[in-house]
Amino acid sequence: MTTAERPRLAVVGAGPAGLAGALAAAARGVQVTLVDAADQPGGQFYRQPAPGLGARRPQALHHQWRTFERLRDGLERHRAAGLITHLADHHVWCVEREPGSGALSVHALRGPAQEQGVTVRADAVLLATGGYERVLPFPGWTLPGVVTAGGAQAMLKGGLALPGRTAVVAGTGPLLLPVATGLAAAGVRVAALVESADPAALLPRARALAARPGKLAEGAGYAARLLRYGVRVLPRHTVLEAHGTDRLEAVTLASLGRNGRTRPGSARRIACDTLAVGHGMLPHTDLAGTLGCTLSGTDVRVDDEQRTDVPGVWAAGETTGVGGAALALAEGHIAGRSVAARLGGTAPDPRRWAAAARARARQRAFFAALDAVYAPPAAWADAVPDDTVVCRCEEVTAGAVRTAAGPLGASDPRAVKLLTRAGMGWCQGRVCAPAVAALTGCPLVPERRPFARPVPLGVLAALPEPPPG
Amino acid sequence: MVGAACALYAARAGLDVRVVDRGAVAGGTTGAGEGNLLVSDKEPGPELELALLSARLWSELAEELGAAIEYESKGGLVVAAAPDALAALRDFAAGQRSAGVTAVPVGSGELREMEPHLASGMAGGVHYPQDAQVMPALAAAHLLHACGAPVHTGWTVTGVVRAADGAVRGVRTDRGDIHAPAVVNAAGTWGGDLASLAGVRLPVLPRRGFVLVTEPLPRMVRHKVYAADYVADVASDSATLRASPVVEGTAAGPVLIGATRERVGFDRSLSLAAVRALAAGAIGLFPFLERVRALRTYAGFRPYLPDHLPAIGPDPRVPGLFHACGHEGAGIGLAPGTGQSIARALTGKAPELNLTPFRPERFDTDTDTGTGTGTDTDTDTDGGDTP
Numbered sequence: 001m002t003t004a005e006r007p008r009l010a011v012v013g014a015g016p017a018g019l020a021g022a023l024a025a026a027a028r029g030v031q032v033t034l035v036d037a038a039d040q041p042g043g044q045f046y047r048q049p050a051p052g053l054g055a056r057r058p059q060a061l062h063h064q065w066r067t068f069e070r071l072r073d074g075l076e077r078h079r080a081a082g083l084i085t086h087l088a089d090h091h092v093w094c095v096e097r098e099p100g101s102g103a104l105s106v107h108a109l110r111g112p113a114q115e116q117g118v119t120v121r122a123d124a125v126l127l128a129t130g131g132y133e134r135v136l137p138f139p140g141w142t143l144p145g146v147v148t149a150g151g152a153q154a155m156l157k158g159g160l161a162l163p164g165r166t167a168v169v170a171g172t173g174p175l176l177l178p179v180a181t182g183l184a185a186a187g188v189r190v191a192a193l194v195e196s197a198d199p200a201a202l203l204p205r206a207r208a209l210a211a212r213p214g215k216l217a218e219g220a221g222y223a224a225r226l227l228r229y230g231v232r233v234l235p236r237h238t239v240l241e242a243h244g245t246d247r248l249e250a251v252t253l254a255s256l257g258r259n260g261r262t263r264p265g266s267a268r269r270i271a272c273d274t275l276a277v278g279h280g281m282l283p284h285t286d287l288a289g290t291l292g293c294t295l296s297g298t299d300v301r302v303d304d305e306q307r308t309d310v311p312g313v314w315a316a317g318e319t320t321g322v323g324g325a326a327l328a329l330a331e332g333h334i335a336g337r338s339v340a341a342r343l344g345g346t347a348p349d350p351r352r353w354a355a356a357a358r359a360r361a362r363q364r365a366f367f368a369a370l371d372a373v374y375a376p377p378a379a380w381a382d383a384v385p386d387d388t389v390v391c392r393c394e395e396v397t398a399g400a401v402r403t404a405a406g407p408l409g410a411s412d413p414r415a416v417k418l419l420t421r422a423g424m425g426w427c428q429g430r431v432c433a434p435a436v437a438a439l440t441g442c443p444l445v446p447e448r449r450p451f452a453r454p455v456p457l458g459v460l461a462a463l464p465e466p467p468p469g
Numbered sequence: 470m471v472g473a474a475c476a477l478y479a480a481r482a483g484l485d486v487r488v489v490d491r492g493a494v495a496g497g498t499t500g501a502g503e504g505n506l507l508v509s510d511k512e513p514g515p516e517l518e519l520a521l522l523s524a525r526l527w528s529e530l531a532e533e534l535g536a537a538i539e540y541e542s543k544g545g546l547v548v549a550a551a552p553d554a555l556a557a558l559r560d561f562a563a564g565q566r567s568a569g570v571t572a573v574p575v576g577s578g579e580l581r582e583m584e585p586h587l588a589s590g591m592a593g594g595v596h597y598p599q600d601a602q603v604m605p606a607l608a609a610a611h612l613l614h615a616c617g618a619p620v621h622t623g624w625t626v627t628g629v630v631r632a633a634d635g636a637v638r639g640v641r642t643d644r645g646d647i648h649a650p651a652v653v654n655a656a657g658t659w660g661g662d663l664a665s666l667a668g669v670r671l672p673v674l675p676r677r678g679f680v681l682v683t684e685p686l687p688r689m690v691r692h693k694v695y696a697a698d699y700v701a702d703v704a705s706d707s708a709t710l711r712a713s714p715v716v717e718g719t720a721a722g723p724v725l726i727g728a729t730r731e732r733v734g735f736d737r738s739l740s741l742a743a744v745r746a747l748a749a750g751a752i753g754l755f756p757f758l759e760r761v762r763a764l765r766t767y768a769g770f771r772p773y774l775p776d777h778l779p780a781i782g783p784d785p786r787v788p789g790l791f792h793a794c795g796h797e798g799a800g801i802g803l804a805p806g807t808g809q810s811i812a813r814a815l816t817g818k819a820p821e822l823n824l825t826p827f828r829p830e831r832f833d834t835d836t837d838t839g840t841g842t843g844t845d846t847d848t849d850t851d852g853g854d855t856p
Contacts, residue, residue: 407614408610408611408613409493409620415606424721448767456761457759458748458760460749461745461749461752
């Protein structure tokens, strides 16, 4: 089969799910274009230092480094064979499907300045767009020195820079453990790991955990390392406030009662110059939403083959529900095999990917158990004072949101946005949407964002005409 | 917006008012609007008279609420690239002047004094100082707040309660009945559905529009600026895509570029053809926009009636039922005049305006059954968002 005859798959995202999908499809004769915003493959999970930094042992910050080496070598092999084209530094802003022909166009912006439009045409698209961190507001959260937990980790993995000398890691979720140990290993004094959930609550869910001995060992490993580095772990605690004038100087912590509210008199102050804070992950679903894929809560809904309900569109990894790299690999692999079969005109045989399907089921059960435990405290939104900025882009306070939602009759987050501008700035509500929804008393529903990132009008005006039939 | 204006003027006329909306405040077409208060795009006739009345009422409302609703009497500037388009524009403006519109011819050289970043080489234009702008969602919310009426958001009207003689007695909702001797249908694009609950036909149909919103900028565009062919698009009866953009800066910083006109039912899916046309048209007027980024785009559904005039006033087929809907793309601008006319009709006073052209029953005589799109009973409740 020549290149021109092979069916074409565009994969959006070169993290674990995208890489696994690209390799599985290319190995079965599909011509793959891998479109990714980073300059190297791997996504957030396998983020590597820039080559110019001359890091000798990037794997020191990664577990499962060998898995990544395997993916990277496979990518190299398929690239050399002309089966995969890797478009690095391509930022996808929209995927379009021609209703008549079903042909798909992936529209991206090239280069660090993101000013040049590029369109990739394909017969199928695999959305492996990953997730992003949820951060909930509290007084002082916009001070320099307050970073996201994932951001701190990315700095460690990518730039090898130390974000500060004394750090507190806070919020909720399993990501906090590797962030705290990573910072400590890099020579940062980690004054406390503040977790609002009670990980002991995982014990009643031991069945899902017992099915994941690897994960338990991983958790035990983190616990041992935290102990070794002398990191104090404070479960059922939360950060009330970050203090500082020009930058972070200290944080106030408090312990949480059973009702999710802070215990009176439990507040204490800890000096630090870095606060790494995160409250779990949310999937990136903008491209899927614009294509018309049905979402289930905040996740793109897929079937057993990782197909969305839009013909020609598959999805894998965090975008279909946050569950970590091992789940993303399994989903990506299944998606790639399904794409290859379907584009070849046959129905795939799920028995061929039984091992991946088992891994997928195990990981999903495990993360469902984690999700039930690692949640922000129930009453967190009530604790946000009126003068705390909620939307950083447009500088909208919690009080302004409450006024819109109350006396002005904005009974849903969209109306709140209209009346306050919360969510209308550069990040288009990606950061503040969970907080605005909670302050409005509504569940978080993903917004429509037809442009997954800002697009120069000149690029829009120069868009190619849709391909004929 | 139209409902909020009706509520305000009715409450100020001494009536006891309650407002029911199945969504949130500004959840429908209001939330997708740009807030254009235009007289410049209207030819002499009943809609222009309503626009002139509304422009006066908007300036009164602005004295009360101006900053909160981001009212700006910035004026409109219509430009023509070629001499023949300019000649047509000047003729159009002459007609408007005779109907009471202030329309000042602007020479080719003066255009860039008024709009320093406008493309060079335009033949000329017309300045309309009466054109103004509000932030529509804020306007709706603050008018409702000012009128003091209870607002039941999230309540869906499921029926119209009628007496044995057919007169309206209130509405039935999913949260219980609301009794009232008069019901005002201000359901916008969904006004036809509400009319049919009362057993009458009002053929309101959706006409989709996309708006592009840029990153926040310092004030680069001073007026509402659009090309002369916009007027032809507004008046057009075409179902296919028309896109002659209106470009304007906003109090908050972003430049708004709107809007396309397409009859495609309630289809909210992104049309790259529509945004491509908007972007190209806007760059044609303001070349600096080429490198400016669009942060978002959204669609809204203008409610239109077959003759492109709204339905305003009592419905003789159902005593007690009043209509205030079908304003197409001009509902924000025409809201106060509509609200005041409805309040006068409700209280038995003579309207300031002859409402005959807006009679809601005027479509009973035509042969068109209004089933053209097949989607006019769609129950999509969410509005777009807004600049």
